[in-house]
Amino acid sequence: MIKTSAIIAASENNCIGLENDLPWHIPQDLKRFKSLTMGKPVIMGRKTFESIVARLGKPLPGRDNLVISRSGFEAGGALVCPDIESAVAKAKNLAEEKGLDEVFIIGGAQIYELAIPFLDHFYLTRVHIVVNGDAFLPALNEQDWREIERDDIDGTPSFSFITLERVSASRQVAP
Ligand SMILES: NC(=O)c1ccc[n+]([C@@H]2O[C@H](COP(=O)([O-])OP(=O)(O)OC[C@H]3O[C@@H](n4cnc5c(N)ncnc54)[C@H](OP(=O)(O)O)[C@@H]3O)[C@@H](O)[C@H]2O)c1
Known part of the structure; x- marks a missing residue:
């Protein structure tokens, strides 16, 4: 089975973005993002794609980039895919062709909201600050998820790498 996972960094008040960029700079988080997603298809909203291109000057290298836009x-x-269903289906086809077992949803807020019912795994970086941003992670239903890994890291700011696994009965049907 090919897993659908999301990866996200969110503040204590679930803020994930400010002016189409990340509200913090945490090199260890960027490194983790790269190592978890490298080689695998990544699905994102049009605004997140634009913020990546503004930062890197190009799409994420070494990964099939799928952009949702209507x-x-x-x-x-x-x-470019017109909806989440076709993006996940296309990403899974690409993963299958390459013998991969996972595709990633990488944001932003609008796309996480669409994808949450279908996710199997959630890689969350909880940044231990409160931020007044303009993009927020929708609240997760805690009963649907169990924490399977956690690594607390001191720093400025401090943060925790948390892996959540869906309680299987709560998964909705495809994609
Ligand atoms: N902290 C993190 O881990 C993280 C990760 C990723 C992004 N971010 C941040 O999140 C912010 C961007 O999030 P966002 O919610 O504003 O934008 P987004 O989810 O990246 O993209 C929104 C766009 O996706 C398309 N879209 C949304 N719903 C759709 C649907 N049902 N069908 C088809 N297309 C649809 C639309 O594109 P069109 O307008 O082209 O139709 C829409 O404008 C930025 O600040 C970014 O830095 C943070």
């Missing part, structure tokens, strides 16, 4: 957006170096 506005006819053309994404150089990425595949």
Whole structure:
């Protein structure tokens, strides 16, 4: 089975973004993001794609980039899909062709909201600060998830790498 996972960093008040960028700079988190997603298909909303291209000058290297847009957006170096269902289906086809066992939802807020009912795994970086941003993670239903891994890291700011696994009965049908 090919797992659908999400990876996200969120503050204590579930803020994930400010002015189409991340509200913090945590190199260890970027490193973890890279090692977990490298080689695997990554699905994102049009705004997140634009913020990545603004930062890197190109789509995420070494990964198939799939962008969800309903506005006819053309994404150089990425595949544009009209909805979450077709994006996940296409990502899983690509993963199967390459013998991979996981595809990633990488944001932003609008796309996490669409994807949460279908996720198997959630890699959360909880950043231990409160931020006044403009993009927020929708609240997770705690009964649907169990924590299977946690690593608390001191720093400025401090943060925790948390892996959540869905309680299987709460998963909705495809994608
Ligand atoms: N902290 C983190 O881990 C993290 C991760 C990723 C992103 N972020 C942050 O999140 C923010 C961006 O999030 P966002 O919610 O504003 O934007 P987003 O989810 O990245 O993209 C929104 C766009 O996705 C498309 N879309 C949304 N719903 C759709 C649907 N049902 N069908 C088809 N297309 C749909 C639309 O594109 P069109 O307008 O082209 O139709 C919409 O404008 C930024 O601040 C970014 O830095 C944070």
